[in-house]
Amino acid sequence: MKILAIYPTHNANVGVFVDGKCEGIYHEEKFSNKKHHLGWPHRALKYISGIYSINEIDYITITSEQQYYYPDDRYIDDVIKEQSTYKGRLLEWAKNIYYRLWYVLGNYKIFGDVFKYYLHNIATPNAKKQMELTLEKEYGIKKEKIKYIEHHLGHALTTHYFYGLGQLKKDILYITMDGLGDDYFSRIYHYHSNEDNFEMIAQSPFSASLGLLYTEITRFLGMKPNEHEYKVMGLAAYVNNSKYYNHIYKMLEKYFWLDKNTLTFKSKVNTFISIQYLLRKILVGERFGTISAAVQKFIEDKVIEYIKTVIDKTGIKNVALSGGVFMNVKLNKKISEMEDIEKVYFQPSSGDDSSVIGCAAKIFRENNIELIPVKTMYLGHSYSNSEVGDFLERYEDKYCIDYFENSNDLYEKITDLLKNFEIVALHRGRGEWGARSLCNRTILGNASDLKTFHEVNDMIKMRDFWMPFAPTILFHWADRYIKNWDMLKNKIYDSSKYMILGFDSTELAQKHLRAAIHQKDKTLRPQILEEKDNPDIFNIFKLYEKKTDMGGMMNTSLNIHGYPLAGTLEQSFNTFINSGLKYIALENYLISKKT
Numbered sequence: 001m002k003i004l005a006i007y008p009t010h011n012a013n014v015g016v017f018v019d020g021k022c023e024g025i026y027h028e029e030k031f032s033n034k035k036h037h038l039g040w041p042h043r044a045l046k047y048i049s050g051i052y053s054i055n056e057i058d059y060i061t062i063t064s065e066q067q068y069y070y071p072d073d074r075y076i077d078d079v080i081k082e083q084s085t086y087k088g089r090l091l092e093w094a095k096n097i098y099y100r101l102w103y104v105l106g107n108y109k110i111f112g113d114v115f116k117y118y119l120h121n122i123a124t125p126n127a128k129k130q131m132e133l134t135l136e137k138e139y140g141i142k143k144e145k146i147k148y149i150e151h152h153l154g155h156a157l158t159t160h161y162f163y164g165l166g167q168l169k170k171d172i173l174y175i176t177m178d179g180l181g182d183d184y185f186s187r188i189y190h191y192h193s194n195e196d197n198f199e200m201i202a203q204s205p206f207s208a209s210l211g212l213l214y215t216e217i218t219r220f221l222g223m224k225p226n227e228h229e230y231k232v233m234g235l236a237a238y239v240n241n242s243k244y245y246n247h248i249y250k251m252l253e254k255y256f257w258l259d260k261n262t263l264t265f266k267s268k269v270n271t272f273i274s275i276q277y278l279l280r281k282i283l284v285g286e287r288f289g290t291i292s293a294a295v296q297k298f299i300e301d302k303v304i305e306y307i308k309t310v311i312d313k314t315g316i317k318n319v320a321l322s323g324g325v326f327m328n329v330k331l332n333k334k335i336s337e338m339e340d341i342e343k344v345y346f347q348p349s350s351g352d353d354s355s356v357i358g359c360a361a362k363i364f365r366e367n368n369i370e371l372i373p374v375k376t377m378y379l380g381h382s383y384s385n386s387e388v389g390d391f392l393e394r395y396e397d398k399y400c401i402d403y404f405e406n407s408n409d410l411y412e413k414i415t416d417l418l419k420n421f422e423i424v425a426l427h428r429g430r431g432e433w434g435a436r437s438l439c440n441r442t443i444l445g446n447a448s449d450l451k452t453f454h455e456v457n458d459m460i461k462m463r464d465f466w467m468p469f470a471p472t473i474l475f476h477w478a479d480r481y482i483k484n485w486d487m488l489k490n491k492i493y494d495s496s497k498y499m500i501l502g503f504d505s506t507e508l509a510q511k512h513l514r515a516a517i518h519q520k521d522k523t524l525r526p527q528i529l530e531e532k533d534n535p536d537i538f539n540i541f542k543l544y545e546k547k548t549d550m551g552g553m554m555n556t557s558l559n560i561h562g563y564p565l566a567g568t569l570e571q572s573f574n575t576f577i578n579s580g581l582k583y584i585a586l587e588n589y590l591i592s593k594k595t
């Protein structure tokens with residue numbers, strides 16, 4: 001059985017699945033070079049149609065039953081342009097009046113009912129019709145083959161499929177939490193292992209969304225919503241004394257709370273509609289770091305209270321978490337330290353784009369096809385050495401290009417450079433899907449001196465002054481770099497490979513990885529590497545270890561500030577030539593700039 005799973009809108013992508021196996025996940029941004037491309041994945045679908053015969057596809061899945069609009073090929077700039085036209089401004093004006101009334105008159109049910117009627121009965125059918133017409137027109141796909149999968153079940157099944165949790169034969173709590181999807185922002189499922197069945201036991205509406213609260217505070221702080229939430233999290237660590245933010249925290253508590261009886265979040269304001277009115281009322285005049293610290297602590301406390309309550313009620317201590325809220329590595333750190341939890345599984349890169357995995361899982365399960373655990377993020381583009389050689393022919397006069405027949409000779413050269421504090425970019429094997437580099441499209445640096453932090457930032461990354469870099473460390477160094485590793489490792493082992501979790505660092509880590517930890521609270525968010533995960537990259541780290549007696553390096557994604565993580569050969573090479581990078585290894589070719 002062949003399935004194409006489509007996630008449209010923000011960070012659009014397509015997954016290809018055959019007989020229970022995930023064969024590839026391709027993000028639209030790798031083709032358009034627009035970070036988190038918002039749109040229908042036209043280019044990714046076209047690329048896949050060149051590899052697989054679309055006629056042989058059994059099902060197309062699309063994330064979410066409610067489709068509020070058809071994004072076509074719009075980028076965020078187009079959306080802003082549309083909003084600035086006469087018609088767009090009129091529409092915004094009318095919407096604002098309606099939303100303002102809704103807020104001022106006190107969240108009356110009638111406003112919500114009208115809004116939902118519009119979303120369910122007008123917006124969704126229109127959007128679905130356009131998606132179906134597009135698929136029929138461009139690929140001859142009939143409507144009957146298209147399945148819309150419930151948003152939060154998609155998230156839950158993603159973690160289930162990714163880690164192969166069905167094989168554990170244990171009951172598991174699946175908790176999803178994001179901004180919103182299909183009218184809700186969170187759901188809890190009890191997975192009954194003996195019946196292989198997901199029972200939904202609680203759900204919280206998007207009108208009381210903790211994810212939207214965080215996103216709207218990101219917007220309030222002048223950062224990009226749905227993109228810069230990690231910057232708010234990074235900033236929060238700079239205000240570590242609660243006396244500075246307690247008053248904001250207490251105000252948030254008045255508006256948002258957990259009803260422990262129903263396991264449902266409630267709020268006095270609608271987070272989808274009127275939260276900005278509230279934020280302007282309570283946060284104007286407050287310092288940016290203080291606001292960040294308050295919302296970060298608030299989210300951590302509420303989510304932990306939620307998880308603890310559901311564990312107490314069900315007695316199930318194995319927990320799997322997914323949805324955009326769990327991209328917050330500081331929150332995940334706190335969850336991993338919870339004594340109530342026996343094992344926890346965080347979906348790597350748990351935004352909506354990962355839901356393609358869960359959507360495919362739903363169809364495979366309905367057809368009794370066994371799920372082969374995905375367990376890898378290396379599912380993007382790949383190139384042979386001869387393809388790289390052909391690509392580089394036109395650049396021979398401009399750059400120094402060395403080819404290494406034997407990979408070990410390349411590893412020697414790269415690790416010599418890194419030992420001597422040169423920064424080296426790598427493009428090797430299949431590209432990563434999701435938000436993070438796991439060393440196949442990466443910039444590596446010797447992290448033992450803070451100068452690496454500044455060099456990488458100046459030559460390419462241009463990060464905000466408070467944002468940290470992260471390391472990749474060898475598994476057998478984890479106990480030397482991570483505090484309480486012995487206590488944590490069994491609980492979080494599976495999730496430790498994807499930079500999805502924060503940890504407290506040891507003094508040795510603060511020395512060896514000085515440039516790749518958070519500069520204020522000294523936490524680190526590592527990829528913990530074992531040979532079985534990526535033998536090629538493991539060899540580089542082992543050789544670096546031999547030469548430096550250190551077990552990790554800075555690993556930051558191969559991209560120029562504001563552009564996507566590279567996936568294609570063109571993206572990797574363009575990142576090299578348009579930045580201050582001096583070295584890049586494209587498979588077994590090492591390219592350097594002429595001095």
Ligand SMILES: [Fe+2]
Pocket residue numbers: 151155178179180181323324351352
């Ligand atoms: Fe979601």
